[in-house]
Amino acid sequence: MLTAILTGFSFSVLLIFLGRFVKGKFSLLPSLLPLGLFIYFAQFIGEISQGKTIVRNYEWIPSFGVNLSFTLDGLSLLFSLMITGIGFLVFAYTSAYLKTHKFLDRFYGYLSAFMAAMLGLVLSDNVISLFVFWELTSISSFFLIGFNNTNEASRKSALTALGITGIGGLLLLAGAIVLGSISGTYSIAEMMQDPSVITGSEYYILAVALIFGAAFTKSAQFPFHFWLPGAMKAPTPVSTYLHSATMVKAGIYLLLRLTPVLGGEAFWNTSLIIVGGITMLYSAVHTIFRTDLKGILAYSTISALGILVFLIGLGTEASLLAAAVFILVHALYKATLFLITGAIDLGTKTRDVTQLRGLRRVMLPVAIAGVLAALSNAGIPSSIGFIGKDLIYEGTLHFENSVVLLTALALITNVFISYAGYVAGIKPFFGKLPEEFKETKYPDFFIWFPPVLLASLGILFGLFPGLIEGALIKPIVSSLNLPTEEIHLKFWHGFTPILALSALTIGSGVAMYFLLKPSKKLENFINSLEVISPKNILEQFNNVFERFSSLWTNTFQNGYLRNYVSTIIVFLVALVSWVLLQNTTYKIDYASFSKLTIYEGIVVGIMFFAIIFTVFTKSRLAAVAAMGVMGYSICLLFVFYSAPDLAMTQFAIDTLTVILFVLVLYRLPKYLSLSDYKNRIRDGILSIAFGGLISILALEVLAQPVNEEISEFYAKNSYIEAHGKNVVNVILVDFRGADTMVEISVLAIAAIGVFGLLKLRLKSTERGQR
Amino acid sequence: MKTIILRTASNYLLPILLLFSIFILLRGHYLPGGGFVGGLIASIAFVLHAFANGLKDTKKLLKFHPGYLMPAGLALSFLSGLLPVVGFDEPFMTGLWLHHPLPVIGSIGTALFFDIGVYLVVQGVTLTIIFTISESA
Amino acid sequence: MELLLAIMTGVLYAAGLYMILRRSLVKLIIGLIIISNGANLLIFLLGRITKGHPPIIPEDAKMFSEIYADPVPQALILTAIVISFGLQSFAIILVKRAYKVVNTDDIDKMNATDEEV
Missing domain, CATH: 1.20.5 (Single alpha-helices involved in coiled-coils or other helix-helix interfaces)
Structure with a gap:
């Protein structure tokens, strides 16, 4: 299963190298990937429908309890099939839709990365890995929304979407960690075994609020819904795939997945009902103000997502069943509607419903798909939408309180949604074909076939609900820890109040369609x-x-090096001296110090004057010479204090440094003193404070006892283990050989850097620009 | 700085200094010295030669760009660390030694080759830096 | 002597910092060199100084029989000295190149990012 997820990512990487093949005549080839994955997941249908759960475990960071454990149960199977199945159609559609696009390979790359991330999301059992995949979907969708990166609005929408879903992702991480620390495990399956630990915890509200934050942002719930209409700037295949069928359902998935763990509490149910209710009504009403086909669909999608949240919030068996069915229903008809929008856009170059008419004459198969999807959307009997709608009403009618209010809410929303469906799926195809669309090209096979296939599936499942009942729906319900015996998806229920409600929905929808015309005036309003x-x-x-x-x-x-350095030093001096003031004894043990001899005194004196001279001289050459003197005095100090190796190295390096300076000195800028008097005094005070601090620190450390363990180890084993008597050299080449290895590599890098900087010619644009 | 005295002297000094640097390198395990110092002395020898005779002559003498000493030295050091892993199934950088010390050099072991690698890298680095700078200065 | 060395270390740090805070590019490099010398001296001092007993095992012995200077700081400083040479030469060349491109020695005039140019 890990392989199945990883193929998407590796394919995406592969496209970097093989992209140009995809852009040519093999543009259909990438769609084999989702098709293969679809077949792979489809073969699990049998096992899953018998109530089995398939678990694969891969250790990732076992010490933190973070594993890549993947679970395939009813819920994740439905999502996997939708992701790969609709994915396949979208991939194929893209091959025709973006046929001549310059960056088709990139598009496929993002798309397959997204698909892989989405699969990982729905298959993860571990909440931390779920979070990782969640963020990956946000990131890949960022690239997909901003695919037309030369368009400013498109970039802005991508950023908004990333911002909103990214914040949600962080909330999810926080929520996951809270859940993990309450229950002691990051595995959802293990949490499900004893949900009372979580629901009874004092942090329950916090955990739920964080999870809500994640789910609401991802699934575009009010008030975070606005990124979704913006995301419609993406090419239509993306809107189809991400923003109707899969990614926006990730929040729904999360809520459903955690229902057995977190659900059943008043806080959970009420918040979901309120948020879902507001969202579905708000955006359903919004649809009548839009004239852009995609805008209409975007708002009706948000509304559908609201319905799903609402149903999960009701939390009864009937409503959860309705949610499960509605996910599939919505994916089928909404994907179809988006795809036909793309076909219309491609053919007529407009998506404005006020202009589109009579297109059935030029793109008949697309029109058929549109009508079928609109019927399923409206819940006309014989479509799967009918079953979906039935179940929704059953959910609201069988809720324990406020039946009338909830049912009315669902009814109004459904009326508006079915209106939106008519506008998107039927209106563009009927009426008289205007002159300017007469020349519209007949769409490609891969443009009209995917929507037709999806729409027909909607009708097929509607006529024979048994096809999906055992295979898909029952396993979902059982994966939510609910009984499945009572479930019978039926095409015909007989004359019940639900049928009346359905009829009312359809009727009002149709009435609205004829009474209300989308217009610019409403949109401006x-x-x-x-x-x-x-x-x-x-x-x-x-x-x-x-x-x-x-x-x-x-x-x-601010770009002034001095200010950076001064700020750092000021803080350092202040902090360290504050600590020193509090804890220091200022006891200097003069007795333990070695005696000062005359020659040492002279060397230190020379060094002191050399330093002073280096700092205050006005000549570059003098400064370099004085620096050399300083280096040689340090070298002498090393000689005095038993460090012959250091003395030799210091001597050689000092010589080389002076040579280096002399070589480049006259190529270097003149030695100016640019700072004014005040600055110099300020810097001087700061420097003296810093130097004083270092001296005091050194003396403080000297007053502490030394730990000689390490030195003793080296000294003891130098000859016995490493056959060397010069302990310094033995440490360098033997005991700490790996360090030295890295150090000489660093040296080599510095040399290459120098070589590169000097041999690289300045471009004419760089030279003497100012 | 192309005086006759310096030029003549540097011609004799170069081999002597190089020999000295190798001496310093080899004795490093027992007495002060080693790859770092040895490499620096060797490069000073070449720099001196370049000062006296001009960079062109020194480069001619070297026959190849000193930059190549860096990868060679790095490879030698790395291989001497790798030898225990490949040949003797010991961890990386384990010291291996011949049982009988040779005259003059002393015990031969992987550490010696590592040190020679350091010697080459240091020499390559300093010479590359000084040469490129004096070329473009 | 330790007292004197501690003060010298402080002087090195102070001088180095003062040079770094100047606006001239060359002074910046000299400051870097002085500070790295100061750091070497500080490490050396904190490892305790010992006179006349280098960390080299006598010829006829297998181990030290009397006191010896601490080899660990020496090993640290040895590589630090060599590496600081690499750093210095790189810095010098960087300055030279920056000077060529920007045509100013004043660090304060190098505070614009690419976009503002």
């Missing part, structure tokens, strides 16, 4: 209300934040 929308508020917040951060940056990262 709603746009004028944008000021108080969550999106605008967030943007304002962003602006303030950006201004603050640039202020902050300009204050501290």
